[in-house]
Amino acid sequence: MPKELAKVYAPQQVEDKIYDFWLKGKYFHAEPDESKDPFTIVIPPPNVTGQLHMGHALDETLQDILVRYKRMQGFNTLWVPGTDHAGIATQIKVEAELRKEGKTRYDLGREEFLKRVWAWKEQYGSRIINQLKKLGSSCDWDRERFTMDEGCSKAVKEVFVSLYDKGLIYQGNRIINWCPHCITALSDAEVEYTEQQGFFWHIRYPVKDSDEYVEIATTRPETLLGDTAVAVHPDDERYTHLVGKTLILPLVGREIPVVADEYVEKDFGTGCVKITPSHDPNDFEVGKRHGLAEILVLDDNARVNANGGKYQGMDRYEARDAIVKDLEEGGYLVKVVPHVHNVGTCYRCGTNVEPISSKQWFVKMQPLAKEAVRVVREGDIKFVPGRFSKTYLNWMENVRDWCISRQLWWGHRIPAYTCEDCGEMTVSRDDVVICPKCGSKHIKQDPDVLDTWFSSALWPFSTLGWPEKTKELDYFYPTSVLVTGYDIIFFWVARMIFSGMEHMREKPFSTVLIHGLVRDSQGRKMSKSLGNGIDPLQVIEQYGADALRFSLATGNSPGNDMRYYDERVQSSRNFANKVWNAARFILMNLTVEDDNVDLAALRTEDKWILDRYNAVVKDVTTSLDKFEIGLALQKVYDFIWDDFCDWYIELVKPRLNDKENAGESERAQKVLLHVFGGALKMLHPFMPFLTEEIWQSLPGGEEAIMIAPFPKYDKALCFAQEAEDMEKVMDAIKAIRFRRSEMNVPLSKKATTYFETEYKDTVAEGTGFFQKLAGVSDIRFDACPDANAVTIVCTLGKVYIPLGQLVDIEAELIRLRKELENAESELARVQGRLNNQGFVSKAPAHLVEQEKQKLEKYGQLIESLKGTIKGLEKKD
């Protein structure tokens, strides 16, 4: 900080410089050190091709606050950064780029295409990292990882092979969710259900050699092409005679049986269900039970395939229209009923997902889920807020096998190799070039890649070196806290937990801190399509990273969504400026070189601020330890602005300016320095740039505030009596200001003020404060000679100010009577409480004592008020 300080804090001129200072100091770097306790966080890796959005900003801010706090507390703190290869998202982007050149990935071929993606990654992979730095994130950049780097790839292979060997990964033909746009299978978690307006088409299927028919209803008439049965409930008397009979499938002419299956609900629809084993998960099961044929009628693009006869080549929705039209013309269509239903869509591209039977790789979840449930149920892993453990458990307890193969090119290739000669499949950590069974060299690796989340699931230990036995892994694992949004509990958190339990035999983290979404000011989700996204980088440019961090960290509680308001950032920026100016003030008056406060030579106001400071240290520490980040910050904010700036700085100004008593000035400066320095340290995790910049120009202390010790509660700084005295003086000052403001008498118009009080010493000591802050010229304890003086009743007693103004006695009486009324109702409440046997006997002693004090206080107040009112009434 230069000697001549700007009046206004300019974060733009500070932040990059400070960040470089931290980097040069290697303060973010951590090495295993058995003499210290570790504190570890792994970053939720942002997509490598992504750009920083408000969700990241919130996530990183919360992590950085925790990391900086713990680092200052002396923990050996490691925050591991990195990025995710984001299979589908990245591949889509590169394919879009190719499309502009009029090409598809098939034109390039797999190898060339992957080169393009890697080039893309190199180009944009650093962008998101640089954006994280703008926020002030104190990640150990020496340990930056990527989900497809060598180590992570090794971990992925190790996990795949090990699970395969244990029989926990298998290949199978099942109904999976297929995205025809991304042209890949998806896991259940990757499907988002949206409500769509559709129809129920009621269709007649004639019974063979009969005039009879059955009526079915479907929302997807195009799947009729793959029907291999119609099912009815075994107990449905309407249809018992038909079970075993044969139907003629309309338009197709295929003969299909009527089967009886409990899956059918008698009371729903017509009670008859068409069965399409290849295109519906329930039908698939029915088909298995009855040995039905599986006829796949759609291809990878969701176009009708060769099994669809004349409809071949049509898109699924074209085929739907054509089939409905043909059904109608053939007299098969009974009716069309509008129907709102939930349709699965791809979470990446929004395309309607098609259930299709397909040969894919799966992780067998049941055995893995067991430990993952236990570790949370037994409280070994805690969710904050706790309710999310319920969400998690509900999912984990009902989890189905995880489809992990993706028909993409960008990702971890599945390490399964098939011999083209003998058909033997080998799953191996190493590339297989010779068939171990027949010795053939015609080996083909499985073309598919793994679900992106498969590698993310290993992140807490793969980033620390696993499967190697590294000293980092040994020391920093399990990690301490995982910070993420509730939207990826299933995708990521759940999978990290079972992966950690399975491969490390230990939980991946102790606490999961869940936050909500950042919405726009109207409460809408920020999205590209709405164009309502706020760019954090622009906000940083305009208001500073500290202001953005402050805004994101305050005013909301864990797990709840929050709204972004520009006004909120503005007020955060104002706070930064307030702190800046407090520093400016201190530096302008500074003659001392350290903050070694002599506790024996303090004045009441010094003890008051030290007492307050100490209490805030305790509160802030307690809150942060409970992950109540917003609350903690609010306390620091209130302390700095209200207690320190508005009161203490004002209180000590006269001493600082007292040239005749340098010792007094120096003592005040040391208290100022000590308290302000401590407050800066408490503020640092939240507003790192500002506090570091100021810290660098304050005398003494550590080389960087980010490694300075976090303040600790100190019994030596408790001054209850002095604090109480000071509060009384402040209370009187506020009361006087109120009356003067009410009467439009500015504080600049000084007046002799008469006190009728039993705390003469306290008042006398506070003379300077009354003079400076309450428009008092001098204080007297004798009777006020002016019968027309303004009367103020406060905790110190009565205050009379002859303002020489016409006091409206009527208005005065109204006000005083209202005050009296309030006091009396409070007194009545207190009396009621103390007369209540239950309260006196059951409530904690200190509360009872507190009530007794109140009783006294209100008693005195009421007496005072009554006296004053009586006096005025006489005059009236």
Next chain:
RNA sequence: GGAGGCAUAGCUCAGCUGGUUAGAGCGUUCGCUUCACAUGCGAAAGGUCGCGGGUUCGAGUCCCUCUGUCUCCACCA
């Protein structure tokens, strides 16, 4: 169908294991160019804490019912 969140000042939200006269920011009103800060200072107005019960000496806080609202999970073709 199941689970959960939210409902507190005009607006957006805090309020931790129940215990001062329920708070903040923004906005509004009044007054201040006070020698750190007008991104400021002083002061004020504004709330029957969604409704109704219950537990308790004591409920914004715990329990139940209801109303409104949002979200997640499941998905009856």
